[in-house]
Amino acid sequence: MLGSAIIVFREVLEAALIVGVVLAASVGAPRRGFWVSCGIASGVVGAGLVALFATEIAAAAAGIGQELLNACILLLAVGMLGWHNIWMSRHGRELAATARSIGDAVVSGARPLYVLAVVVGLAVLREGSETVLFLYGIAAGGGLSAGALIAGGALGLLGGVAMGAALYLGLLRIPTRRLFTVTSWMVLLLAAGMAAQAAGYLVQADLLPPLGNAIWDTSAVLTEDSVIGKTLHTLIGYVSRPDGIQIMFYLAVLAGIWLLTRVVGAPVSSPTRASLRRNAEIPNTTG
């Protein structure tokens, strides 16, 4: 039972940490609970489907279906996270500046929360499908009683969710004004890490050259197998022995999104911010 709890915990941990970051990044946005719940629910359904069609997926695209699916999921999430940061750099500061005085104004209504819902959904789908396959394997193998299996799964699920909740509550302790900056960086690192992971899958499928195997090796200090290593792997893309191409993907996404938030976000935001500040000074008549 403990063995299955640990395996479920490791799978749930990654998804839970991503949900924690997304929740912290969307503090104050209306209906974020709805969007995040939608993301989790569709992720669970998707995980079931991926597990159900595991054989077909494995055989698809001349045997590299799994890698393609994983890489596509990760790159889609990278795009969503990047888009979120770019959007927030345009509108987020006004949001933060006005949030207290006039509540969530018109601006926040347009905030693309579905983007974060998709990220949550994809994270749950990826990690969830492995959990389903693992639990199915145990159930079919008859190694554990149904009770022990459910107890182990529930324990692992609870442990993973607790870690995600701890991250979220920890982030909430950051003052609101700084929280926006902190979560933007976390989203950026999350995206870069996912891009490196996607590159890893494409190397595994032999679609990309590794451009150097294990450019460095920090596994003596920290392996991705440990809880801290896995946490850092999810949050900042820590890899103890990265391929050259993974480093390139990581840096390209990091620089790309950062530059776009500067280029796209900066010029428009100042006049809007000024006008919003003026609005904020008008006494609140709506509420």
Add this chain to the structure above:
Amino acid sequence: MPRLVLVVLALIFGYAASAMSQGAPYTLTIKDHMFQPTEVEIPAGKKIELIVKNEDPTPEEFESTELRREKVVPGGKQITVYIGPLKPGRYEFFGDFNPKTARGHIVAK
């Protein structure tokens, strides 16, 4: 900058050359949640093709942190992963769904 381009080109061509020298695939079998053989010897500095056959009815995940590989092997099916070119050394792999029993390693020489 031009030097960087040269380095990248050299890496790509080096990779292509090593990819071409790839020989027959290596095979690994999963039975009763164990790998057979538990040690696979491969040449260092070459990319190889590894076939993992799952003879169990239940799914397994071939995983190696050291090789950065993870791929689900459905029950009764087989998958292919590409490995290397590796530096000489020992690289552990395991079955993520049965990590206690399903263990083995690759030795690159």
